[in-house]
Amino acid sequence: MKVVTTRAELARARAEVGSLGLVPTMGYLHEGHLSLVRAARGANDAVAVSIFVNPTQFGEGEDFERYPRDPERDLALLAAEGVDLVWTPTVDDVYPPGSATRVSVSGITDVLEGASRxxxxxxxxxxxxxxxxxxxxxxxxxxxxDAQQVLVVRRMVEDLAIPTRIVTVPTFREADGLAMSSRNVYLDETQRAGATALVEALRAACREWTAGVRDGDALRAAMTEVLARQPQARPDYVSVADPDSLAELDTVDPTRGALCSLAVRFGTTRLIDNLLLEPEPAPCGNSAGR
Known part of the structure; x- marks a missing residue:
């Protein structure tokens, strides 16, 4: 496994391999990240992973400084997975001094995570x-x-004619259904037990959908009711939205389905999760499972 830091080192290493699958990460890797590595391994000559805690995506008062970091452990995990190339740039490698260009995607960034952050x-x-x-x-x-992030990246890649194919991999979950996240480490024992309310809320919406409910407010209410039973849960948003535009839906078109998503705080920790309501409803255990 080759580990590089600078863009020049990266360019030389890239020239030595054929088709490349990239897994962008902020480090503190878990099985969810490794599931992306395995997906990349099956479709490319080589696999690269970037490890970079990106300061520009953290807002004022967010957890950039305390975001968990363990680079030695990360590299050991990636070596065990047979990763070919790891890029661990510094801030100056990614944003050289004098960097003045930012990429802004409009519309789908104005809601949900975009509105909250x-x-x-x-x-x-x-x-x-x-x-x-x-x-x-x-x-x-x-x-x-990170469903909204995927939509934003897909839009950006298409609009800027970046010739990289964006591949979405299903959410990897703990045995009790909690979506794996580097931020789960922030949860204390009681919060960790209560955090399963996120997936339980999504499954409640899925059951309503499978039973024929198409009213957006009713689906949102099913999720909100589950969260209300968890005293530590403080919802940021509960959404039933168009899967492409992310516009909130009054009525879900059964031929299009919807994206159910939520963000919930437990203490100072903010967790997100989502579930696609398929146009042809799938069994809830499969849709909101691993």
Whole structure:
């Protein structure tokens, strides 16, 4: 496994391999990240992973300084997975002194995470554009847990004619259904037990959908009711939206389905999760499972 830092080192290493699958990460890796690595391994000559805690996607008062970091453990995990190339740039490698360009995607960034975290998706779109261009990846792999991020990246890649195919991998979950996230480490024992309310709320909406409910407010109410039973849960948003535009839906078109998503705080920790309501409803256990 080759570990590089500078863009020049990256360019030399990239020239030595054929088709490349990239897994962009902020480190502190878990099985969810490794599931992306495995997906990339099956479709490319080589697999690259970037590890970079991107300061431009953190807002004022967010957890940039305390975001968990363990680079030695990360590299050991990636070596065990047979990763070919790891890029661990510094801030100056990604944003050289004097850097003045940012990438802004309009519309789908104005709601949900975008409304709750102003400027977040400008930071995401900018860093992903840099990562894709610097690595010249043929494919890049993202988890469905960050569904809005995937939509933003797809829009950005299409609009800027970046020739990287964006591949979405299903959310990887703990045995009790909690979506894997580097931020789960912040949860104390009681909060961790209560955090399963997110997936339980999504499954409640799925059951209503499967039973024939198409009213957006009723689906949102099913999720809100589950969260209300968890005293530590403080919802930021509960959404039933168009899967492409992310516009909130009064009525869900059964031929299009919807994206159910939520953000919930437990203490100072903010967790997100989502579930696609398929046009032809799938069994809830499969849709909201691993």
């Amino acid at each position: 102003p400027g977040h998706f400008t930071g995401v779109a900018t860093v992903v554009a840099i990562l894709l261009n610097a690595t010249r990846a043929d494919r890049a792999y993202f988890g469905q847990k």
